[in-house]
Amino acid sequence: MRDAQPSTIFLSDYRVPDFLIDSTTLRFELGEDSSLVSSVLALRRNPDAKTSDAPLQLHGTELELISLSIDDRLLADSEWSQSGEQLTIANVPASFSLRCETRIRPQDNTSLEGLYKSSGMFCTQCEAEGFRKITYYLDRPDVMSVFSVEIIADQSRYPVLLSNGNLTSKETLSDGRHKTIWQDPFPKPAYLFALVAGKLSVVEDQFVTTSGRRVDLRIYVEEKDLDKCDHAMLSLKNAMRWDEDVYGREYDLDIFNIVAVDDFNMGAMENKSLNIFNTSCVLAKPETTTDAGFQRVEGVVAHEYFHNWTGNRVTCRDWFQLSLKEGFTVFRDAAFSSDMGSPTVKRVEDVTLLRTAQFAEDAGPMAHPIRPDSFIEISNFYTVTVYEKGAEVVRMIHTLLGPELFRKGSDLYFERHDGQAVTCEDFVLAMEDASGIDLTQFRNWYSQAGTPQLVVSGSYDEQAQTYRLDVAQSCPATPGQAVKAPFHIPLAMALVGEAGQLPLQLADAPANTETADNTEMVLSVNEQTQSFVFTGVKEAPVPSLLRGFSAPVKLNFEYSRDQLLRLMRNDTDGFCRWDASQQLGLAEIKRAITNLATGKAVAPDPEYINACRELLDDTSLDGAMVALMLQLPSEAYLAEIIHPVDVHGIHQAREALRTALASALSGELHACYSRCESDEAYVPDAAQIARRSLKNTVLSYLMLLDDEQVVALAIGQFENSSNMTDRLAALNCLVNSNAEYKAKALQRFYQQWQHEPLVINQWFQVQAMCRLPGTLETVQGLMSHPAFEIRNPNKVRALIGAFCGQNGVNFHREDGAGYRFLADQVLVLNRSNPQIASRLLVPLTKWRKYLPAAQQLMRSELQRVLAEPELSSDVFEVVSKSLQEYQ
Template sequence: MKDAQPKSIYLKDYRKPDFLIETTELHFNLDPSATVVKSRLKIRRNPEAHTPSLPLTLHGQDLELISLHIDGKTLQPSEYEIGPETLTINTVPNEFVFEAEVKINPEGNTSLEGLYKSRTMYCTQCEAEGFRKITYYLDRPDVMSEFTTTIEASESEFPVLLSNGNLIDSGKRENGQHFATWHDPFKKPAYLFALVGGTLDFIEDTFTTKSGRNITLRIFVETKDLDKCDHAMLSLKKAMRWDEEVYGLEYDLDIFMIVAVDDFNMGAMENKGLNIFNTSCVLAKPETTTDAGFQRVEGVVAHEYFHNWSGNRVTCRDWFQLSLKEGFTVFRDSEFSADMNSRTVKRVEDVSLLRTLQFAEDGGPMAHPVRPPSFIEISNFYTLTVYEKGCEVVRMIHTLLGAENFRKGSDLYFSRHDGEAATIENFVKAMEDASGRDLTQFTRWYSQAGTPRINATDAYDEESGTYSLTLTQSCPTTPEAKQEEKQPFHIPVAMGLLGDAGNLPLKLQGQPIDADTEDNTNLVLELTDFEQTFVFEGLNEKPTPVLLRDFSAPVKLNYNYSREQLTAIMSRDSDGFSRWDACQKLAVAVIEDVMNAYRGDQKYDIDHAFIETCRAILIDQSLDKAMVALMLQLPTEAYLSEIATEIDVEAIHFARQYVRKALAESLSEELESVYRANSNPEPFSASATAMAKRSLKNTVLSYLIVTETDESLHLAQAQLDAATNMTDELAALSAIINSEHAGESLRDQVLQDFYLRWSDEALVVNQWLTAQAQVSRVGGLERVQQLMQHEAFDIKNPNKIRAVIGAFCGGNPVNFHREDGAGYEFLADQILTLNKLNPQIASRLLTPLTKWRKYDSGRQALMRAALERIMSEPELSKDVYEVVSKSLKD
């Protein structure tokens, strides 16, 4: 670091703000390198802070001060002090008007925080602490103010001028300038401020709320992208209706706007009434967007809209409470997507992400509770733990309370805290008061880091017809919380018992049968002690336990299932998630067989029963096609790495590829039959049924291509040539470029043709870049280095960085983890470059290196050396410093 090493900020040190800002008036005169920002703030001392004589300290970074006034009086330099991140005025009255005029440089702002330029557009990103790069302010979420914003700019260059709230005035100025004034009547913290200025077109629609108010809906994009907005608009209207029906929440302004921005660190931002989106999360049409892209747009549009209440109307008191808005809103958008599509498929997708990446985060140096006790740079805590695990914590509350009481709790939470900056305790208290449940122990999910482990053992007494299930819980020590043994969690374990003919009725010993329960084959056990035994009676056969149905808690489960039991669950259990999970467990066992043989230089045998089980799944016409596709997809190398004690890169890659090929060759006739049955040309539809059909077809194609036959290659080429949608086109392209049989000439040709066809579509080109970065054939690093020299790559654009560097380092393990350490050196080089340009993106790219302790000693030394080289950089950003220092900490 250039100065002293950064200091941690602690939750325990929170105190109420010394001052409050009643109203905020802003005036922007937009200029690429010299935008002038004038602020007029009505400030008063906070009577609850008990600090009558403290000076006024405002946040501010990279600001050129022009003038300061208090109650109209110009302040002299001797009356204030400017630090690297603050402005301090020693003497101020109890109530006053603060005025500042500053100059900022949007064009030179490569951090993409605050006000910056994206191509020809001005835009802002203020969460978490970007507003301090716009003007001097109390930039903290518990300071909420009513904003009025006037934007002035060249009318010819920037005809569209947008900010939060409702448009209250607009007009022309001299010299070709024009202005627009926006007023947001709802108090908000500075992180929810937004501004956009540019040459944009929009599509418009309306929505009538349940109370009869007509809301104008607009999506602003560059003119070339107008034909890609319909899906986002439809998703928005669905989300607005769903929020009214499921939560009783109605939109509150006269207009709701979305703007698509090409340069954006995040996916999207919920600024009040003016959501700013990464283009990848709003633009969609069949020719350029995959099915996964369509679903992502629907989910993200809904997520940001739902924030209007869970985040905006009720915001978080401080950044330690981040999951209060994000975990809750992820739960809301997940339920929305489940209602709009397949609930089981959505659950499988969510759990796959959680178990692969969030569990790895829990086991790494950046492990932290859902509510972290400290941080150095808050941007590093927009994590899967805060979002995805935070969602699962809310889901567990929903499971424990039931849907009706959960709705009562959310109603109470919103009514109690509307217009306030709330805490996790406020949320939990509302749930307790509405339901009568005591959630004191449950709140440990917010304060204890790590992934709990549940060990299950059982015994069946044939004579008495009783079955005993013993569950024990534990949680490993994490770097962030040095407890040898953590306190027991309150864990809901949804379960069933499977017999020869299907699911068995459940009767817990000593408990009456609930006559109101329609389904007596499913039960939620509440594990609250380190060890508990549950006894079931009235059973005439030894059952197979089906535990964590619907993945009822974010835990790791250990039960010694036989392969026959897993096959039975896959075939007969009523819970779709459990069937998929059993398939994954069986596949892991088969892959581990091959890994062990590979390490011992022995013959590689594939369990014949596994092949036959996959055959049965493939030909079962009664199954949902999307579920068939999911069940046929082998566990990823990332998941196999996460569950490994020590990651054996080559063994994992070899074994998974070997099992894929064995399945493909054994099931080639069935695979080809299913492929052709699902390849009939028909008009594109984004329906769940149509997406399921494409998913199955392309999963099957990914198997057929590994048979390395002329016929499979011809199928892929024919699909590529005939594709009328990006899902099929990209699947075929990926199949060909990953095929050894295709040959270098053909691979180069299809890549060149694809690029020439789509070079004007940035989002498609990003997918083209990612497809190449993740090819696992030898030479992956060299291919990525060449891609970085391509005209389509831009080191200043986060989407390009993620498409190439992120995709390679996080999604191509066998090439990134080369034994010579060249992949680690490559990533260190990129992080050092990005540290100066965009520290947020740099810190997020570090994740693969943070897992160095899980590899063999040779790789450990090389990965640690790369981290130490980054750490030696004298001007390391806080973002990167925090991740690297925690990764190297003993």
């Protein structure tokens, strides 16, 4: 805990390590009260280091040091010293063997970093700096070592003992214990170390690689969860085949293990050959898991597997380069998920996350480039900027180079850097060298924070048959970066006429990328202002801009209502078609806000109603896409558009508009619901997911009509559905209604699923996100529920996180009670799990966006948190930066 202001670490201060570790031998004796860890490190001075007489400085925290020796000579206490997390040995040879014995207490480790216990099982989480809680080590990603690991534990309590690499020895000991020895032939940094010991059951399968090698696949879970592993196993095999086909990357060991853990700060961890997963990202079956849950399992399994090359075989030099592995891997898992399902729906979902969470981060006190310049606590930089915006930056390179040159660049990157710890610059350089395309200006995406804004205008000259696009780019100031250089922005576009897309020809030069029929282009926007003139345009077109969301920017083009309606009805680009529906919805919400403020009724534009009616009636369209287009812009997105944010005004206007649409489209909604009903066996494929998505979107509209027949429809769906997607959707509708049945529904749901923790998390979440008054009191009551455990991150996210982060109308209560509640929980978690505490704090950090009264209340709670005398560095960094301008 903090006894002084934590120090800031700067990218500019990076120095190569003074020492390297050629091999690491670990021995664990796992016990119920404590565990003994013995390490033997083969160390030598780094020939690339500038100093030849530097002391050895190892990282370690919360360790009880038993002994320390060099080349089998026990060191006296006077030969080493310790300060904070650093153990220093002043005089060491050029190369030597360091033996260290420590005692740790995993059962008391509530931070869930290092070695800890979850549901009676030992497991690890070492990224980013958890390994220093296991033994003294050079805990930095650019120190890579070959590991050999011996694990000894009670055989009856812990029959399964796992670590990285290959199992080379297994032995039963005479005292009731047993041991295993694991050797990983691939050098890795300490953050990729993993250990699991517990009473686990296993699901096994095999995968045959392109070269004909057989890989044993195993998923370890509690026995009760054996029936929930099939989807994860199928997803793993699909990901392995996809990585071979698309990237030419074959798996490199004979075994791949996954372990499901209930207490986990992250979604999953890509430890070499031993991936440790949050149970929510591996367990799935129709009765307990929603469609979104199935898709999450598929995406996360693929993500962690893809890390084998983008993160493990080639890792990051330092933690400032985190997006090197995470951005590239998120890009890869998004492409995989698109190929497995609906590419357009996947793209819209990714853009929605960017526009709400990531754009908000860019506009807030924690704004940072995808390669940050500094940090206090690295765990605070596992952010949507590093991951999601990082993926968008890789996607832009893919767009600028095209698929073939991008693949050539990735092949060169792997060839050059296999077995190395490298930088974002190394990745971009490989892409440049393979393609011959200059990405010098593009590098600004790595070093500059903030969301660029494009202001675009268009003009048509009927006589000359030309269409001109004028583009201006800018980027708002962010903390520490007042002035921004222009970005290199790929702007994918088309011109839409009455009968479809028009042929494109630039007056001066061809664009970087064209389709075969020359109706789409990618314009390189790399100056503050630019103009593009298209010739041979035979009619006044509507520009379809930022197709596929080709860059993570805010686009401002003054579309008329009729232009948006044309794009919504006819655009061939699914993203632009959806985006047009959102812009029309945004205009209707703004009009509703004005009407309510002046005492007028909310009446949607008839043309907008007709466009929605056409969507409902058109059975040829993708149902999932129709569902997305019918959903109005979320309150979170509206909070990024309308300033200052009047949470309650926005909520009331949006709900009034939804109710008016439901009333105007009642007949079409009923007909659509009936068409979507089906009794076929559940399959989580694109077609069924689309149908359920549309059906449940329609039901949420119909429930606004306060009609007894609709309530009966929701009750019937809740009681009779055999899959969790439909059942949970019906429960959500009932909880947000005045139906008397909702209390019974919540009770029945809990009684049926009380032995399934992941389902109960959904039960908590439904109640936490209820829009009706009194939800805060409901959440406070649920904090005392026997099924809630504040030390379990999944439950904290489901109840506290869902309420504070996704229930704006109740979190932003005018009396400030929601803010006080969040600050109280942050202070509690600060003492046990600082990572989770700092992430929960995010809703309060956006205080400057809201009305003055809310600002004052939110700021007061941040100041109360900052006044805590024993504040963790994780929480201190977030809260101090949030208040920085006012200190």
